Amino acid sequence: MENRIEACLRELKQKNEKAFITYITAGLPDMDKTAQIIKAQESTDIIELGIPFSDPIADGPVIQQASYEAILAGSSLQKGFELMKRLRSEGVKKPIVFMLYYNTVVGCGLEKFVTECRESGVDGLIIPDLPLEEQEEIKEALKGDDTTILIELVSPVSKDRIPEILKDARGFVYCVSSMGVTGQDGSFHREVINYLTDVKKQSKIPVMMGFGIKTADDVRPMKDIIDGAIVGSHFIKLMRASGFDPKEAKRYSDEFKTELNSL
């Protein structure tokens, strides 16, 4: 069976649409709310679901705080799998990607982790502290079944590493817009256009940009290069400000997606 992310992106390409992806921390403020927020976002193409970790070194203050609160509220990898099963049983067909740190995977046990991902309907994995050189084990464990795929990240300073990273990349390539951590408002890397152009030229799969994006207008300068945008920290801020209101999630998602495709 075709991977759900790849199927979704193939359809978007046929429709000549850009993809919109949001990030939410699983269990913030609780799993019910997370489920409602995911379901409400009709216009969002792919959901990135953060499994909280105690030491999120690739995240800025917003997602750090979200992770901390979610852990205190009882969120965990196992609860994340339960949420996935529930969403799938309730008919959610949207691609969902787990964003998590490698210790969470190692703590679960690689084989068990991959089995649970496949069984619960996790379509992809973003592991920010697992660069190409350390991916051998997980790639081996994921081999032979397209249900769950590993998403590759590239950064503005990846340069000569890009071809190797893109070689067997699946789904989409996650282009980090700046060096450092998530949620640095409006401070894209000074070379961002050249860098995105470079990645796009070399990539056989769609190119998404994330880190520091708030509105569709933020990606106007690179609208002819990228195939979609990812919003994390800002989405969490919005959710928090609205008291985690699913209606606000829907409104933001509709608005962003419409604007993104009319830039």
Next chain:
Amino acid sequence: MNKKAYYGEYGGQFVSESLMNTLDEIDRAFEEAIRDPEFIRQYHYYLKQYVGRETPLYFAERLSEKYGTKIYLKREDLNHTGAHKINNVLGQILLAKRMGKKKIIAETGAGQHGVATATGAALFNMECTVYMGKEDVKRQALNVMRMEMLGAKVVPVESGSNTLKDATNEAIRTWAKTAEDTFYIIGSAVGPYPYPKMVKEFQAVISREAKKQHMEAEGKLPDTVIACVGGGSNSIGMFADFIDEPGVELIGAEAAGKGIETKEHAASMAKGHPGILHGMKSYLLQDEDGNVQLAHSISAGLDYPGVGPEHAYLHDTGRAKYVPVTDVEAMDALMELTQTEGIIPAIESAHAVACALKKAKEMTPGQSMIICISGRGDKDVNTISDYLSGKGYLN
């Protein structure tokens, strides 16, 4: 997999893609530097003229008599800035300069690495920012003041446990943002490759000297070498030249806090499982969900839930033995060394002393051991005083 980044199954480079080219750049510059006689000459010049090396290998007469075996102390406490940390800082800062970096950042627990880094930054006129857990800022107020006097900016880190682990997270985040012009000086034998290797290289001077000094004094190698282990920088330096000497027993004292049967300890080898933190795979205190657990030790420098990857490897292969030492045992040993030899050790080093005095009871008069006194206790006087008044120790 980058095989050379591993010690057995431990080590590696678990960092974001943004840092991979930086690590490669550091690795190449480091390998080149340590093969460049001029770099080595400079490094040794500063160790001798600025740090005051070599440090003595002091024969602890009264302790030796009391325990019926030969006890030598490697006096890293006599280094400029009061601990072994400066050895590594000077090596890394010379490397940073060689690489053309203008700014340096560091994490610190007890403040010793922060002070050493701020010192090096003052010496070489570099801009320095030190990340320190808010809890440690309180516990080590004197060191904060010293860093500020030296011109460093101290950033109190408020997240998680507010200690060394969190300071390291924040330093790594800042580094990922600024690596283009900033060098991150890691103080312990932890972090992504090549950091554990660099720290070992620059701390190996401890065992190179000690080996030679012991040969001169005793005409043979020591039977046992003991050092405390938090992240493991003084211990890897103290072990380095003895690892290939199978006759020398290597013992690391890890912090057992209130006891390894409680939840308040920092004994990652005794109670942890392999996991990923701060860019490396190693033993790690963690819960069933894979979240890192808070470490506890009366000593800020050992208050760390992980350990350097080479120590994990030495532990698994049995080459070194790691023994948990409680707060109480360490403080008793601290007082014993102070009153028997007139040397106030850092609380970190007192863990090694406690472990050594236990070991000494099994040894014969003809045998000898070296204890690494990694730092002096001046910075700990407030903690010691609180502890003693709490226990009524001096009454």
